[in-house]
Every structure is written in structure tokens, then in C-alpha cells.
Amino acid sequence: MSKFPSLKNHLLIAMPSLKDLHFSRSVTLLCEHNEDGAMGIVINHPLDFSTSELLEHMEIPCVQSHNINPVFAGGPVQVDRGFVLHRAEKLWNSSIQLKNNISITTSADILHAIGRHEVSNEAFIALGYAGWEAGQLETEIMENSWLTVPVDPEIVFSTEIDKRWEKSVQLLGVDIENLSNMSGHA
Template sequence: MSEFQSLKNHFLIAMPSLQDPNFVRSVTLLCEHNEEGAMGIVVNHPTEVTTSELLDHLEIKISPDFNERPVLAGGPVQTDRGFVIHRNDKHWQSSLEVSKDIIITTSQDILKAFPHDDTLSDAFIALGYAGWGPGQLENELAENAWLSTPASADILFKTKVSERWNKATALLGIDISQLSFEAGHA
């Protein structure tokens, strides 16, 4: 039996054959992965809601020059729960360090600072997350539903949402449009 290998701080890139509407053409940042399962946030599926609309709904004031960005659909689990994906190392009340350059925070203090803190200028919000039970992600990987590659802060914070799927696959040195929709088995 092989030793477990965590894919925390990796991107899961949906293969073209994966047609689940929550994950079609998705890039998912794996925030946790261990023997008990995995948790990730889809980082390239925008919702119809903007960040300023979400903050307004939470009664958090924004300035007129606020850097607008979309709120992302982070996954089908707990879609009312928000995650701020950012890179600054301030100590927020509830944060998970995915890597030294990628941090996920779920506390209200970061939302209140969001419109005023310049260190959050490239941060974004996702609602919901994706979850896998024990062995489920490994089975999906074996069935060729996903590609994986180490996560890139540049793709998260410097790449347009609409370009993240292609840019993430380019990290693997492949052109995703050249992949077949059929799974092969030897």
C-alpha cells in the first residue's frame, strides 16, 4: 500500500469530460487534504454578485474608488459561507495558511477591512466550498476527472478569473483544448 500524499496547496483542474455544473472547466484550490478527505475552493466560477454588493448587504461601507471584483462560487457545500482568499500575512481572527503566499480567512474582521486595506487589493471572496470524503478525491483522480499541479499565487491574484483554467493547465505544459473527452484505460 502506498503512503498518502497530500495535495494541499495544489490546483485541481477539471478535465474537459467533467460536466458537473459545479466543476465544469474549474480550477479548485485545495486548502486541506488528508486521510479524512479534502476541502477546496473553486477559484474561477464567478457569481452574479459583486464584492461591493456583498459588502453592502453586510452593511460594510466601501469607498467610491473600491477595486470591484466578482464574488466566486467556491463550491456546492455551505454556499452561504464566505471565504476570503488573500496573500497578506496580517493576523485575522480565523485564517488558514495554505502556503506562505495563499491564505484563506473566514472571519468578519477581514470583511470589514476589505474595502480599506491596500494589502487586500488583489484578494477575492468565494461563497461555499468543495468537499471530498475519505478516498473520494483519490478515486476521482484515478478516474481522470482531474489534473493536479502545485498552486500558483500569480494565477490566483494576477490572472483574470476567466483565464485561470487555461493558465493553470499551462503550468503542466499542456494545452487543455488538445485533451480528449474520453478517459483511456490501459
């Protein structure tokens, strides 16, 4: 029995030909990938409101001089559910630690800490997630919808949002505009 070739802890980069509204020019951090499917958070599609506005809406006290970071559209699945991607300086009630000092947390305790400015600026909230059923992501990769590269925390936390797609592609060492949309299978 061979080991499943998981892409967990990889960035999933949309090919220029992918025109889906939710994934056009997207970069998705894959938080889970196994025989049953995949789950990730889109890290470069900001919504029209800030973290402080979201916390205020949720009636979570917020230091107003902070938390102006945008909230992201993490994907089209369960858009009423929030995820916090952050440096793994501390683990919270519902944290999953990924590689390269990155964690994802779904519990409210981190939201209160963000509101109190107790979490570094290397954290952001995403609403919803991207999900794939068993074999679906692998098929989409074979159809040339996606490229993958191991996660780079600098892209996740330090790169300007509108540059994350280009910087992710640069990690591959190719000019994405020169890539063909046709897949080749020798």
C-alpha cells in the same frame, strides 16, 4: 505506515469532459487534503455581484470606489458561508496559511478591512466550498475528472478570471484539447 500523498496547496483542474454544473472548466485551490477528505475553493467561477455589493448587503461599511472585484462561487457546499483568499501579508482572527504566501480567512474582521480598503487587491471572497469525503477525490482523479498542479499565486491573484483554467493547464505543459477522457492504468 506510509505518509498520505496530500494535494493540499495544489490547483485541481477540471478535465474538459467534466460537465458538472459546479465544476465545468473549474480551477479549485485545495486548502486541505488528508485521509478524511478534501476541501477547496473554486477560483474561477464569479457570481453576478461585486464585493462591495456583498459587503453592503451584510451592512459592512465599504469605500465605494473600491471592491468591485466579483464574489466567487467557491463550491456547492455551505454556499451561505464566506471565505476570503488573500495574500498572507497579515493573518486575521481565523486565517489558515497555505504555501506561496496565500491564506484563507473566514472571520468577519477581514471583511471590515476589505470595506475600508485595508486589504490589497490580491484578495477575493468566495461563497461556499468544494468538499470531498475520504477517498472520493482520489477516485475522481483516477477516473480522469481532474488534473493537479502545485498552486501558482499568479494564477490565483493576477491571471484574468476567464483565463485561469487555460493558464493552469499550461503549467502542466500539455494541450488539454489533446487529452483523452479514457484513463490508462498500466
